[in-house]
Amino acid sequence: MGTCLSILTQVLEQHAESSTTSDTAPKSAATTTSGSASAVVVAAAVPSSSSGGSSNNKKNSPVYDSLPNGAKKFAVRNVYDGDTLTLVDERRVRVIGVDTPEMKPSPPQPYAEDAKEYTKSRCDKTDIWLLIDGEDHYGRLLAHIFVEQDGGGYLCIGEGLVQQGFAHAYSPNKAEKPFNWDKLVSIQSEAMAAKRGIWNNFNDEMVVKTANGSAYHKRSCEHISTIRNLQEMKVSAATVMGLHPCRTCMADP
Template sequence: MPSSKLRHLLACGVLVMLAAGACARPERASDAEPDPGGTATVERVVDGDTIKLTDGRRVRLIGIDTPESVDPRRPVECLGKEAAAYTASLLPPGTNVRLELDVEEHDRYGRTLAYVRRLPDGLFVNLDLAEQGFAEQLTIPPNVRYVEEIRAAVASARSAGRGLWGEACAGGRDG
């Protein structure tokens, strides 16, 4: 068993290393890996909650679910086309965006999962879609960074009767 002086020196050494960042874990598995977040440019809007970037990535907006508008296996849901058009009005081709990743970076379809902020004004697109009533909350742990903000935005849209909670969709998303 080390002496108390040796234990003290070891503890101090560990503290010094931590303070200097020598023991810090890198955020990514490899420093050589490119950051899949960062900034990008919109090529087109696929539907209300999915966009395609000029670098080829398809991005699924985290925390929300807009009505279906393009899946050939499913009928177009209430406000599906309108939600896609609204997203397209926020993110026309050529729009620069900042992608903010959460814990899981990709879904089972290979899409990048991200919170999207429009540049240069910083509009939080995921949250805006919820606030305007074009999206329901869709929380899939562990990607939960903005769960409370999105929950509040959806509740506000619902209580105000905006979008999905208005007269147009009184029968629900399928109506």
């Protein structure tokens, strides 16, 4: 683990150097979604991070001083799980950039209920702001969710989930990265180092990745059974690289 923590320290230092202006200078949202042709895509300026929040790294605070350009207000009817909710107009929303433990099939995966409660306590039966970036193949809106804070600023739900250890940073492939991807990976590294949530007792086992893949797998995974030249590493190292667990072979608690 000493080697992984060393890698983690180097990565966090690189993020700090490379993001000196990334949290304060407006820029366009960088996600390129592969949703339907009718998907609504909003190009928006990135909001400025607040110095508030519980993160030791102020640049990694999930609270922003202001909303991004293009964010629109909606009302929530129901929160399904940590990363999925339903609006009062019956449209479903999937949070971009994160993947929370699954509530189904029963019993829920570890920390699935914690993730749901985190989102529900902040979004249910209230107004939220969505920065919409298309739709997925299920017809759900893909969006960043922001909620107003009593003390000022707007909490990014996805970043908050990752900070608490209730979600993995998640991107389907290397071509589809949300505007805050580097920040999500950095927040995730902090959560792992602090052993929050899913990182509290995680098994730092050996896993493998393909040359261009965005996920890590067990060597027995059916998705990589015909692939040669797999790279082997520990889960902690894969996490620092921004890889996410395979949703098939790594799904079991």
